[in-house]
Amino acid sequence: MHEQHSPLIRLAKRDAMPRGQVWAIRGASFVAAFLISALIFLLMGHSPVEAYGTMISGSLGKPTAIRQTVRIAVPLLGTALAIAPCFKMRFWNIGAEGQITAGAVGASYFALFWADKLPGPALLVVMALAGAICGGLWGLVPAFFKAKWGTNETLFTLMMNYIMIGVVKWLQGGPWEGRPGSQIIPQFDSAAVLPKVLGVHCGWIIVLIMTVAMFIYMKYTKQGYEIAVIGESENTARYAGMNVGRIIMRTMFLSGAMAGLVGFIVASGADNTLHSGVAAGVGFTAITVAWLAQLNPFAMIAISMLLGVLEKGADTLQTRLEVPASISDIITGIFLFCMLGCEFFINYRLILRGGHKEVAKQ
16 A cells, blocks of 8 residues: 555536625626736836726726727627637637638728729628628638548637738738838728717627627527537537537638628728728637626626726826836736636635545555
8 A cells, every 4th residue: 555645736626606606706806906906006106096097087987988998899799709609619719810800801892892883881781791701701611621620720710810811911012002002901981981879880789789699599599509519518419410510610600700790890880991900809809708708698798898998998097197008908917817717716626735645555
């Protein structure tokens, strides 16, 4: 016989926690984020109260600030909705950046070359459809390879981001370049620009409709049920007679189409042109939104707005308090880290080694 020491720290999956305890952990994570950020403000020589007040007033203090915060939240919410069915299926779509960009390219083609051939409303509809189709087809490529040959979707979708960004850079300096040598694509005609509702482009209405549609799709449709089953066990899905490969491709086309629609919204509603940074990192930040919301479409609304407040507030810190941009990014990162960390402690518990030793037979 010999003595076997247990690990110093072990992780164990928690059983379902009471709702009150879950929200207590989440509340504690916010408190921790505020305290850590306050310490950084103090080290920079700024009052934490003044800094937080500046962030809140800069993001929610005036109607113009609220509109800008909503504009930040719209693509975050739309992209989080897009990747939710893939993640539910445990297909790790890290390619939303490329799918957004592909959708923006499809929409921009009609904005640049069809503005004088179609009336305004019809042009916007065609742009939206083109964005959705291009984004869907771009998302379908890694899904086909996954279904056919079992390739790694994480690396595949990630690499496709850079391919599509490269395509846009080529368009900027080549076929779609405006003034020679500028490497800038011209601004869209007014007919190709999304109209404003309550001071913000109507993309916010589109993503709210997408939220309701995604909730119904995931919870009450046969396709949503199939996605959930595959996420639990592909073998179970095959045993039940489901065509797993076809469902993967269908779901990824839907995901890419929704991301492509976000690309249309950003290009037509926010930027009014196409450029290589049209996705602006939204595809990666939306992963955080989806996970924090536990893939709940309605919870994504609140989390997208929260991140919008943080980003707009951090920008205000730079202009009003002359806080370096790096510090603003650190503050945002601290909040994201604490928010994600709380979900870890909700799902897992740490077990410290006690004073006893486990005895194992040889």
